[in-house]
Amino acid sequence: MPTKKAAIELSVNFLVIILISIAVFGMGIWFTQKIFAGATKQQETYYQQFEDQLDDLSCGNYDRVCIGKDTKRIDNSRAAVFWLRTLNVLGDEMNYKISVVFSQAFDDSNEICLDANVPPLLACGTWLISYNENEITLPNNEDDKNVIVIVAPKDAPKGTYIFNVNVCYGSAIHNNNERCPSNQNKDNPYGPQQKIRVIVP
CATH class of the missing domain: 2.60.40.2310 (Immunoglobulin-like)
Structure with missing residues (x-):
């Protein structure tokens, strides 16, 4: 009987570990997407600023x-x-x-x-x-x-x-x-x- 109980506890612990791993993995994906989305938006902003500066440089004073x-x-x-x-x-x-x-x-x-x-x-x-x-x-x-x-x-x-x-x-x-x-x-x-x-x- 103790062996069966230990097996159940092991299964529960294993299930908890899997759920935690899935949650951590999902959070990692979400965090990575946020980083890349922010970087893309920042890149677009920098590109627009760079293009505006090029326009200014090509016009004489x-x-x-x-x-x-x-x-x-x-x-x-x-x-x-x-x-x-x-x-x-x-x-x-x-x-x-x-x-x-x-x-x-x-x-x-x-x-x-x-x-x-x-x-x-x-x-x-x-x-x-x-x-x-x-x-x-x-x-x-x-x-x-x-x-x-x-x-x-x-x-x-x-x-x-x-x-x-x-x-x-x-x-x-x-x-x-x-x-x-x-x-x-x-x-x-x-x-x-x-x-x-x-x-x-």
Whole structure:
């Protein structure tokens, strides 16, 4: 009888050890997942900060208008985010608006497949272009950053899509206002025209 009792106690102890081992193993997996999840999130944060710093480094201190990283690769239905920096060196407060319009597209053989006369809206689905279309006030010697988001449609063919970006201010007092044709009395281009390139692989 004592032998049977000892066997039962041994079985119970063995079962307890197994349960404790499973619990410890589960906690270890959970803890490891938390560590990796935190590391991945931290890595994404560092990458975004690094990308923002690269954008700043690629813009000169005295560039009136600048897009830091002007080429991005995205899959269909994904978004490309660009930063447009504007520096006011007019000597007075400036009111300006941003203009982003489609220019050209090249297929994956680098042949022109679209131009401004055939919008991507008709040729390869609806592109979503999002940015601040309101009038922006910028004090003298201050700079401003605005985000431009371009979303590739799910049916966009492979290729490179180019968009013209202009900062427009003032009224039409010159003969070079084709860059700002529809900005409601903001017809003067400020700084050089910028190009955004979106590559759909």
